[in-house]
Amino acid sequence: MxxxxxxxxxxxxxxxxxxxxxxxxxxxxxxxxxxxxxxxxxxxxxxxxxxxxxxxxxxxxxxxxxxxxxxxxxxxxxxxxxxxxHRSLVWMIMSGAQAQMELNPGYYRSILAEGEKNEKLVETIVTDLNRTFPDNVKFRKSANPCLQQALYNILVAYGHHNRNVGYCQGMNFITGYLILVTKDEEKSFWLLDALIGHILPDYYSPAMMGLKTDQEVLGELVKMKVPAVAELMERHGVMWTLVVSRWFICLFIDVLPVETVLRIWDSLFYEGSKILFRVALTLLKQHQAFILEAQNFPDVCDKFKEITKGKFVTECHFFMQKIFAEPGSLSRTTIKKLRERCRLKLITQES
Known part of the structure; x- marks a missing residue:
């Protein structure tokens, strides 16, 4: 045209x-x-x-x-x-972050000061700063203001606040998105706490048991909803963690277009982590025929990269309508039962 x-x-x-x-x-x-x-x-x-x-x-x-x-x-x-x-305000209210911030005045600044005394934590975070959004002009050192400082502050504060997690790769990208939306350090800190502490428990803990569990849960859901794709994965020996770990750990950042990610997060803060399954299942159902063309292991991996690009995922409004229709029913009870079963299986395998 x-x-x-x-x-x-x-x-x-x-x-x-x-x-x-x-x-x-x-x-x-x-x-x-x-x-x-x-x-x-x-x-x-x-x-x-x-x-x-x-x-x-x-x-x-x-x-x-x-x-x-x-x-x-x-x-x-x-x-x-x-x-x-209105996004920042609604995320804060719906996630419970606003209530936590109001209950803890001055906490963020005090925890940041404490966190800066932890040399190992600081060193790990500083190493990752330049790797965070190299394609974003607002995070470059030449930017004024440079958002790297806000990113550093929030990650250091959170690392001290939640010592079971500390700092884990992936948190830098999520925090970066929060800063871009809220334009406020303290709000970003409390939203990060809502995500890691409540909405995505155990995703970022040292063992990452929550993350591993949910990848297994997706595999079970695919068997139920898109069985041909599940059979293909099994036939070629492709583990789910190889193709979807970034989807879950970065909450689709750098996987889907920015506006689409933010629309997904709108529902994530309100409805919880099952939204991630809806997105993943929609991508697989929509592109089932394309994925089934895969002839071998590398083919499967390439197909999974391709399905996150193009017009379907750019049309964020249409895409969001699809995620609530395409996968069909996805009850909390079903997710809970699958999580219990998959978690037990993982613990048994690792023991």
Whole structure:
């Protein structure tokens, strides 16, 4: 499709989608090589209409009440997306982070001061700072302000606050996203605590038992929902941890487009970790035929990289509608039973 204006009249003469769409997105990320500017412009023109409509509804809801409580209406609103201007507030309230912050005034600064005395913790975090979002201009040392300082502060504070976890790779990327949304260190700290301490328990502990368990749970769910893919994985001896560990440990950061990740996180903070299964199952169901073309082990791994790219995952509003329809029923009871079974199996294997 050619977006150039060939009439020579008015604005946009000989201007392409690549000229109109900034090379750096709203969040500071550089567009990757091969980015489809024409498709993205078409998507954006549709999505901005959705965002405007959602913003009006959210503004009205937040004017009606000073404290958003969980309800069918709020759940529906969240599934349809939180506008960026309200995202930080809604995440804070829904995750319980706001209540924790209000109950613990001054705690963040005091724990940061204590954490900085832990040389080993500080050294580990500093090593990872430059590896965090090298494609984001806001995290570069030349940026003003450079978000690396806020990232360092939150990770040091959290490492001391939760000594069972300390610092684990993956936490830097999650914290980076929280800073980009909240633009506030203390809020990011409490949201990180909500994620690691409550929503994703044991994902980042030294043994990572929660993470390992959920990867096994996904395997069981695939057997139930997409059996042909489960059979393919088994036939080629591909372990789930090889192809989906980054999906879970980074909560789809650097796997899916930024706006899609933030829409997933909207529901993650409200509905909990089962959202991660919905996303994974939707990717597998949507691309089942493509995955089944794999002829060998490397093929399978390549297919899993490919299914997280392209138009389907960029169209975040449509994608989110799919994750709540495509996998079908996914009850908390089912997830709980599978987790108990998979955890026991892992413990038995490791003992």
């Amino acid at each position: 050619d977006n150039e204006n060939e009439t020579g009249n008015g604005p946009g003469v000989n201007e392409t989608a690549k000229d109109r769409i900034p090379r750096i997105d709203t969040y500071g990320f550089e567009r990757p090589e091969g980015f489809d500017y024409v498709f993205y412009e078409e998507f954006l023109s549709r999505y901005l209409v959705v965002l405007t409509r959602r913003a009006i509804k959210w503004s009205k809801l937040l004017q009606e009440t000073t404290y958003v409580e969980k309800s069918i209406k709020v759940k529906r609103y969240i599934r349809k997306g939180i506008p960026n201007e």
